[in-house]
Amino acid sequence: xxxxxxxxxxxxxxxxxxxDSIPVTDRGLSYGDxxxxxxxxxxxxxxxxxxxxxxLQQGCQRLAISYHAGLLEQELELVxxxxxxxxxxxxxxxxxxxxxxxxxxxxxxxxxxxxxxSTALTDxxxxxxxxxxxxxxQTPMSINPLLAxxxxxxxxxxxxxxxxxxxxxxxxxxxxxxxxxxxxGTMSNxxxxxxxxxxxxxxxxxxxxxxxxxxxxxxxxxxxxLKVCVEPVLPDxxxxxxxxxxxxxxxxxxxxxxxxxxxxxxxxxxxxxQQCIQSLSASSGNASQPLSMx
Amino acid sequence: xxxxxxxxxxxxxxxxxxxDSIPVTDRGLSYGDxxxxxxxxxxxxxxxxxxxxxxLQQGCQRLAISYHAGLLEQELELVxxxxxxxxxxxxxxxxxxxxxxxxxxxxxxxxxxxxxxSTALTDxxxxxxxxxxxxxxQTPMSINPLLAxxxxxxxxxxxxxxxxxxxxxxxxxxxxxxxxxxxxGTMSNxxxxxxxxxxxxxxxxxxxxxxxxxxxxxxxxxxxxLKVCVEPVLPDxxxxxxxxxxxxxxxxxxxxxxxxxxxxxxxxxxxxxQQCIQSLSASSGNASQPLSMx
Numbered sequence: 001x002x003x004x005x006x007x008x009x010x011x012x013x014x015x016x017x018x019x020d021s022i023p024v025t026d027r028g029l030s031y032g033d034x035x036x037x038x039x040x041x042x043x044x045x046x047x048x049x050x051x052x053x054x055x056l057q058q059g060c061q062r063l064a065i066s067y068h069a070g071l072l073e074q075e076l077e078l079v080x081x082x083x084x085x086x087x088x089x090x091x092x093x094x095x096x097x098x099x100x101x102x103x104x105x106x107x108x109x110x111x112x113x114x115x116x117x118s119t120a121l122t123d124x125x126x127x128x129x130x131x132x133x134x135x136x137x138q139t140p141m142s143i144n145p146l147l148a149x150x151x152x153x154x155x156x157x158x159x160x161x162x163x164x165x166x167x168x169x170x171x172x173x174x175x176x177x178x179x180x181x182x183x184x185g186t187m188s189n190x191x192x193x194x195x196x197x198x199x200x201x202x203x204x205x206x207x208x209x210x211x212x213x214x215x216x217x218x219x220x221x222x223x224x225x226l227k228v229c230v231e232p233v234l235p236d237x238x239x240x241x242x243x244x245x246x247x248x249x250x251x252x253x254x255x256x257x258x259x260x261x262x263x264x265x266x267x268x269x270x271x272x273x274q275q276c277i278q279s280l281s282a283s284s285g286n287a288s289q290p291l292s293m294x
Numbered sequence: 295x296x297x298x299x300x301x302x303x304x305x306x307x308x309x310x311x312x313x314d315s316i317p318v319t320d321r322g323l324s325y326g327d328x329x330x331x332x333x334x335x336x337x338x339x340x341x342x343x344x345x346x347x348x349x350l351q352q353g354c355q356r357l358a359i360s361y362h363a364g365l366l367e368q369e370l371e372l373v374x375x376x377x378x379x380x381x382x383x384x385x386x387x388x389x390x391x392x393x394x395x396x397x398x399x400x401x402x403x404x405x406x407x408x409x410x411x412s413t414a415l416t417d418x419x420x421x422x423x424x425x426x427x428x429x430x431x432q433t434p435m436s437i438n439p440l441l442a443x444x445x446x447x448x449x450x451x452x453x454x455x456x457x458x459x460x461x462x463x464x465x466x467x468x469x470x471x472x473x474x475x476x477x478x479g480t481m482s483n484x485x486x487x488x489x490x491x492x493x494x495x496x497x498x499x500x501x502x503x504x505x506x507x508x509x510x511x512x513x514x515x516x517x518x519x520l521k522v523c524v525e526p527v528l529p530d531x532x533x534x535x536x537x538x539x540x541x542x543x544x545x546x547x548x549x550x551x552x553x554x555x556x557x558x559x560x561x562x563x564x565x566x567x568q569q570c571i572q573s574l575s576a577s578s579g580n581a582s583q584p585l586s587m588x
Binding site: 012014019020021022023024025026027028029030031032033036063064093095096102103104105107114116139140141142143144145146147152153154155156157158159160161162163166178186187 | 306308313314315316317318319320321322323324325326327330357358387389390396397398399401408410433434435436437438439440441446447448449450451452453454455456457460472480481
């Protein structure tokens with residue numbers, strides 16, 4: 001059999017129909033012309049569900065992709081009803097749809113919806129507790145304000161950066177833009193703590209603005225009475241920061257205890273933010289009580 | 295039926311098997327993790343066939359994608375044997391293959407091969423003769439030397455640039471990098487003629503190094519005793535150049551007779567290059583007499 005199906009236990013709906021393949025003419029394949037969201041589903045439901053749907057909507061606006069939000073939500077409900085095991089990972093991919101030849105988008109087209117629910121392969125809690133080792137990557141991130149922040153399907157830079165190491169003891173790699181500024185991890189956002197203040201790179205030129213990052217900036221800061229600054233971050237600050245951590249919707253917050261040759265302790269601000277995220281995520285799966293996002 | 299097939303007459307082989315869909319887990323869809331080639335097939339065969347296969351090989355080396363070149367060539371032969379009508383368009387997509395979750399490539403994996411032969415929808419010859427109108431696009435091209443030149447599947451910038459206009463009288467849009475340098479067209483490379491010398495933008499930071507562009511640089515220059523320079527090109531030169539043209543493997547060379555508000559004549563150097571490309575392409579479908587590429 002030449003075409004292989006998914007190798008993990010998963011259910012996929014494509015435009016509402018159980019399926020495991022898409023047409024080769026899909027613009028997601030041809031051009032990376034689409035967006036995605038990945039979230040963790042636990043006993044309370046999909047964590048930060050409303051925020052993910054809102055970011056998807058904002059990304060579609062940026063790329064001028066129109067989609068049927070009502071059908072998508074129905075399909076998400078449907079697939080969540082099939083949930084066999086928790087925790088699970090819920091992934092949404094929207095592509096601009098099929099194409100004949102050529103880059104020009106068909107403005108009358110609505111997006112193809114791909115919704116996949118799969119069992120969580122790994123438990124992120126040991127690393128949340130103990131922290132992780134990370135490395136600096138050489139692969140430069142492009143600067144493009146038009147695409148920056150959006151979780152689109154053009155992710156070759158992340159792939160090439162992740163291919164820089166195979167040592168399983170290194171959990172993540174840090175990425176810098178072509179001007180040398182710190183941007184993010186290959187699959188995560190990155191935060192520094194300096195004298196009690198929290199900093200995370202400005203993503204107006206490169207990177208993906210993650211949901212956990214947004215929750216930290218927009219909710220944890222106030223809840224914990226912490227100053228959180230979004231600003232350009234030069235790499236030398238990584239070598240003097242009091243605390244470092246990486247975060248995303250699947251792993252939560254992982255403290256960094258080793259960066260290249262530098263060793264760090266898990267710090268008190270990181271621990272407080274972990275507790276805040278855990279507390280907020282517990283209620284975020286309840287769609288009737290969404291956190292508001294800016 | 296939720297999933298639509300291709301809307302043009304086409305035959306597709308996926309890893310050697312007639313098929314029209316790929317698994318949703320394919321990394322080409324998830325990350326744009328792959329490459330493509332598009333070439334024109336006429337009565338002599340696929341134009342500049344060896345050059346396209348060579349560029350594909352070089353792109354795979356850049357992205358560390360391994361593929362079975364022997365099987366690919368067999369499949370290309372097979373699909374070319376099914377040819378109903380000429381001219382046709384032959385498209386090759388190689389993706390890194392399927393994935394579980396995560397950016398990390400599986401280095402033991404070989405690429406998924408997608409070979410599509412379809413009828414040519416349009417005839418590029420009227421525009422070759424009469425020339426075309428082009429416009430300057432606002433969408434900036436990212437600068438990333440690691441990906442520059444490679445015909446990979448991360449093409450959102452081209453899509454967004456092509457979405458800038460819908461006027462069917464405009465055939466192509468010119469793209470500039472975030473530093474303001476001229477790079478290429480949305481689907482083509484661009485050349486300027488100044489006092490008999492031919493110039494085309496350096497693509498070490500952005501853009502796709504097209505096959506027709508390579509043939510002009512490496513073969514036509516010598517055959518026609520023309521000086522062809524590859525160098526950074528600032529946009530103001532577009533407004534003073536004696537001749538302008540865009541080129542790719544499907545359209546050949548299209549003289550530019552209008553750029554934004556500027557009107558130009560089809561010039562003698564452009565005509566000589568068109569003749570040279572036509573002459574070289576006529577023999578290039580013969581695999582036993584390949585043009586060598588640097």
